[in-house]
Structures are given as C-alpha cells and as structure tokens.
Amino acid sequence: MYPIPRHALSPYHRIAFESPSNMAPATRICLAATALPFRHLTRIQTCRRAIHAAASNPAKVAPVYGTGPPPPPPQPTEEDYNRQLYLAKRKRQAQLLREAGIVRSAGDAKSGSDSPGLKRRFWRDVTVKEVNGAYEIHLDTRPLRHPTDKTIIRLPLSKPVLAHALATEWDQLSSALDGTRQHMIPLTSLVCRALDIAADDAKNSSSATTEAAPIRQSIVTTVMRYMDTDSLLCWAPEVDQSDPNAVAGSLNDEGYSLRDMQEEAFRRVVAPLTANLWPGISIVPVLDGHSILPRSQEPGTREVVQGWVLGLSSWELAGLERATLAGKSLLAAARLVAEWSEEQQEERGGNAFSSEVAARAVSTEVDWQISRWGEVEDTHDVDRVDLRRQLGAAVLVVAGVRGE
Structure with a gap:
C-alpha cells in the first residue's frame, strides 16, 4: 500500500496525520509544549468585580427640604457699624475734594487763593x-x-x-x-545757555591760555559735524528722463521733483552765505545721486566756517547751536543767525530769512513725503510746530536793537 500524499489530505486528516502519536519523540515533546498554552486559553474564564466594595448610592431626584421659616438675617456688630461710618466719611471727603478740583480747574490760573494747597503758582503778575x-x-x-x-x-x-x-x-x-x-520754557533755557557761554568766556579770558573756552569749543565741535550730514547737502537722485513712468511718478502737483526742490532750497540758503558771509569758498552737496559715502568739502571750507563760528558772541552762538540741532542744518542756522544778528540788521532787506522760511528749507524731504503719502497725526504736525518754536527762539535770542 502506497502512502497518501500530504497535499491530498484534508486539513482534518492532515492534523490527525501529524498528531503527536505519529511523530518522533523529540518533535512530539516540542509541539506539545508549544500547543499547551493555546489549548488552555480558550477555557480561561474572566470574572468581574467592582472597583470599590461600598454599596452604590443612587442620586435623589427630589430631595426633601425643610418647610419651616428661614433663619433670621445676621445682625451687624459694633465693629461693622464703625467701619460703615468710616467708609461713609471717606466718601464724603472724596466728593468734597472732587468738587474743589473742578472749581479750581475752572477758575483763573492767576487766582489769589490764600490756601497754599490750592494755589497753582506763587506769582500773580x-x-x-x-x-x-x-x-x-x-x-x-x-x-x-x-x-x-x-x-x-x-x-x-x-x-x-x-x-x-x-x-x-x-x-x-x-x-x-x-x-x-x-x-x-524753551526760551528760558536758551537764555541761560547764552549766559553760561558768556560766563565761561569771561572766566577763560582771565587765564593766560589762548584756546577757546570749554563750552564754546564744545559747541563748535558739535555744530561742525553737520557739515558732513547737513540737511541741505543731501540730495535725491536725478529723475531718469528716458523712463516716462519714472518721470510721471516723481513729480508733484506743480511739476517739480524732490531733486528740484532740494536744489532750490540749497541755492536760496547757501548763495548769500558764500557771497557775503563766507566769500571765496564753495560748498558742494555731500550726498548726490546714488552715492553712499559722504563727499568732503573743498580744502579751506571747513576752516573758514569754523573760524566764523568761533568769533560769534555768546547770544549768537547759543542761537546757532539751538537752530542747528533743531533743523539738523548748520547752513540754515548760520543764515538765520547772520540775517537776524544785531550787527547785520542794516543789511537785512524786505525778504528776510525768517524762521518759517528756514523751517521749510530744512523740511523739504519731509514735506515732499507728506504731500505724496499723507500726514501722520500727532507726529508730523507736532514736529512741525516744535521746529518753528525752536527756530523762533533762536531768532529772538540773536536779534536786538542796536544803539539802545
């Protein structure tokens, strides 16, 4: 009898054919050891138990409330009564102070109140x-x-x-x-600055040194730095005339570009300086076109300007410093001082270089941007007024009536 091939057996007969009784002893032991756990897993029974051993307490849907009258309200103690009196007194005092503040703010600033706590200033006139x-x-x-x-x-x-x-x-x-x-008090601070310069000059003149006084020398050093970054000497690039779109987008309503306005402001301020105040020198723009590094002035220009600044009086030097720092322009400040100085009053004509003209000259680029993009409220308007206030204070300090 020939043995039946393994692939011809059904799964049931194949398992019976490969039962442990038909296998070798070593093989039978290994298979029995591996098959034993799987055989018992099907007979494992699981039990359920509660997490806690206490009896369940179902919720009461309709709890029982008391049917008697409510308890009496709490009675205030003596401590609470005193605190209420204190709070009421403080409220009355705060109300009186508010009413006094309203009356004081509505009154005149020069009111002659005898109370030191309510007096707003110690002088009347x-x-x-x-x-x-x-x-x-x-x-x-x-x-x-x-x-x-x-x-x-x-x-x-x-x-x-x-x-x-x-x-x-x-x-x-x-x-x-x-x-x-x-x-x-910008004018008071400027006057005190001029008095400090005069006192320092008088103190230095008594010594044997020939150098300038410390305050005067520091002012000269500060203002001369603006010769390299003056607002009137930094120009925008020229408009490319070959590009119609660039030409149309770079002109204002009057048909002028920013470069044209900067050149006009430069000529109006610098031409009288090089003709009358500093004759023989030439002042050139430090940033022209697409240049990044500032260009130096011609030899001798800085020496002439520095010598003129050193020779100013204490009042003129204080006004020059204030105008230079306010407008970021030494040239505009020098023109303002030379125009309104006591020594130059006879040469001043009808078209005086006023603080308004100086403010417009040093604000050419800002005004150009405002005309194109609009004004930032509480920024541009405040800066505009402050600039004119500072330049006006410089004019008042420099100006005078000669012969009185």
Missing part, C-alpha cells in the same frame, strides 16, 4: 523792569533767576523783544512745577 542798565524779569517782586547758579537773569538793553517774550513765557505757566520742565 510778570513784569519787565530795567534795573542798573539791564532788563530783569520779575515774578511779582521776585526776579527770575538762573536755575543752576541762582544768579538773576539780566538781559542787555538791546534786546527788549527778548525780555518781553521771556516774560510772556513765564506768564503763560499755570504752576511753579512747569518752570522746572525744559520743554515748557
């Missing part, structure tokens, strides 16, 4: 008096003093406009605290 050949500003009977050395501020008789402008500045203050804020 501001007057200009001529004392020993100089003008003094008096707050009632107290003369205005220098905030640093406490000396009386005395202005020369050739500057009556400056004296009355200084008095007006202090008359507009609403409190004594405003007198300690530099942004509230």
Whole structure:
C-alpha cells in the first residue's frame, strides 16, 4: 500500500496525520509544549468585580427640604457699624475734594487763593523792569533767576523783544512745577545757555591760555559735524528722463521733483552765505545721486566756517547751536543767525530769512513725503510746530536793537 500524499489530505486528516502519536519523540515533546498554552486559553474564564466594595448610592431626584421659616438675617456688630461710618466719611471727603478740583480747574490760573494747597503758582503778575542798565524779569517782586547758579537773569538793553517774550513765557505757566520742565520754557533755557557761554568766556579770558573756552569749543565741535550730514547737502537722485513712468511718478502737483526742490532750497540758503558771509569758498552737496559715502568739502571750507563760528558772541552762538540741532542744518542756522544778528540788521532787506522760511528749507524731504503719502497725526504736525518754536527762539535770542 502506497502512502497518501500530504497535499491530498484534508486539513482534518492532515492534523490527525501529524498528531503527536505519529511523530518522533523529540518533535512530539516540542509541539506539545508549544500547543499547551493555546489549548488552555480558550477555557480561561474572566470574572468581574467592582472597583470599590461600598454599596452604590443612587442620586435623589427630589430631595426633601425643610418647610419651616428661614433663619433670621445676621445682625451687624459694633465693629461693622464703625467701619460703615468710616467708609461713609471717606466718601464724603472724596466728593468734597472732587468738587474743589473742578472749581479750581475752572477758575483763573492767576487766582489769589490764600490756601497754599490750592494755589497753582506763587506769582500773580510778570513784569519787565530795567534795573542798573539791564532788563530783569520779575515774578511779582521776585526776579527770575538762573536755575543752576541762582544768579538773576539780566538781559542787555538791546534786546527788549527778548525780555518781553521771556516774560510772556513765564506768564503763560499755570504752576511753579512747569518752570522746572525744559520743554515748557524753551526760551528760558536758551537764555541761560547764552549766559553760561558768556560766563565761561569771561572766566577763560582771565587765564593766560589762548584756546577757546570749554563750552564754546564744545559747541563748535558739535555744530561742525553737520557739515558732513547737513540737511541741505543731501540730495535725491536725478529723475531718469528716458523712463516716462519714472518721470510721471516723481513729480508733484506743480511739476517739480524732490531733486528740484532740494536744489532750490540749497541755492536760496547757501548763495548769500558764500557771497557775503563766507566769500571765496564753495560748498558742494555731500550726498548726490546714488552715492553712499559722504563727499568732503573743498580744502579751506571747513576752516573758514569754523573760524566764523568761533568769533560769534555768546547770544549768537547759543542761537546757532539751538537752530542747528533743531533743523539738523548748520547752513540754515548760520543764515538765520547772520540775517537776524544785531550787527547785520542794516543789511537785512524786505525778504528776510525768517524762521518759517528756514523751517521749510530744512523740511523739504519731509514735506515732499507728506504731500505724496499723507500726514501722520500727532507726529508730523507736532514736529512741525516744535521746529518753528525752536527756530523762533533762536531768532529772538540773536536779534536786538542796536544803539539802545
């Protein structure tokens, strides 16, 4: 009898054919060991038990409430009663203070209240008096003093406009605290700067040194730095005339480009300087076109300008410093000082170089951007007013009436 092939057996007969009884002893032991766990897994029974041993407590759908009257409300103690009185008193005091503040703010700043706590400033009237050949500003009977050395501020008789402008500045203050804020008294700070320069020059003249006084030398060093970055010497690139789109997009409503306006401002400011104030020198733009590095002035130009700055009086030097820092332009500040100086008043014609003209000259690029993209509220308008205030203060300090 021939054996039946393995592939001809059914799965049931194949398992029976390969049962352990038909296998070798070693093979039978291994298969029995591996098949035993699988054979018992089907007979494992699982049991269920609760996580806790306590009895279940079902929710009460309709709990039972008491049917009697509610408990009496809590009675205030003596401590609570005293605290309520204290809070009521504090509320009345706060209301009185608010009413007093409303009345005080609605009243005149010059009210002569006798109460030190409600008085807004210690002076009523501001007057200009001529004392020993100089003008003094008096707050009632107290003369205005220098905030640093406490000396009386005395202005020369050739500057009556400056004296009355200084008095007006202090008359507009609403409190004594405003007198300690530099942004509230720009003219006073500028006058004190001029007095400091004069005192430092007098102190240095008594010594044997030939060098300039420290304050004067520091001002000269500061303003001469603007010869390399002057607002009037930095020009935009020229418009490419071969590109119609570039030409149309770079012109304003009047048909001028930014480069044209910058060149016009430069000629209006610099031409009188090179013709009258600094004859024989040539001033060129430091940034022209697409250049990145500033170009130096011709030899001798800086020396001439620096010598002129060193020879200014204390009032003119203080005005030059303020105008230069405000407009970022030494040339515009020099033109403003030369135009309004006491020594140059006879040469000033009808078209004076005023603070308004100087402000427009140094703000050419800003005005151009505003005309194209609009004005940023509380930024451009504030900067415009502050620039004119600073340049106007410089004009008042420099100007004077000669012969009085």
